[in-house]
Amino acid sequence: MESQESNVALVNFLKAKENLVLSERDKLFSALSAYWLPFAMRNAGCSDEELKQCAKNAVYRLKLHISYLVESFGLDLEDAVLQPATATKPIRPVIKTPKVELDLQPLTAPEASDHASQPDLEQLIHHEDDGTFEGLFN
Structure with missing residues (x-):
């Protein structure tokens, strides 16, 4: 399967409504x-302990x-x-800064039930990048 075909298959799987669990x-x-979260947190200046x-x-x-x-x-x-994996090209570091401030501290039980403190996930999506994926959905 070519790279483009596997990308289309991946996007179709992600968009599928058959899996209602996720x-x-x-x-x-x-x-x-x-x-990528550990790298994003490092870019955001989190402490070594948090990282x-x-x-x-x-x-x-x-x-x-x-395991799954x-x-x-x-x-x-x-x-x-144990099977060796080869990268086709080096992965560049992420250099974008986050658009939303997030409190990444662990929640205690009472805080976990308070959904008002949860960030709006829509704010985390960079919609200016949507054009990148347009061809995969058509």
Whole structure:
């Protein structure tokens, strides 16, 4: 499958309404935060302690997803993890600054039930980038 075809398949999967457990937004933010949240927090100037905890959480989520992939596709865990992966091109660091201030401190039980303090996720989406994906949806 060519790169463009796999991108289209990915976008179609993310937009599919068949999986009512996770919305398109949930799928997207879950994947993005597991890969990139520690780097975003470093760019935002968070403390070393916060960065290490965030990185540990990201590694944990990635390990869970590895297990999910192994189970879903009948893979052997050792073969799946030990198989070398090659990058097609280097990944550039993220240099955009966040548009929204977020309080990334862990919530206590009473705070967790207070949804009023939750940021509007719509503010986190950079709509000026929407044109990048237009071709994939047509």
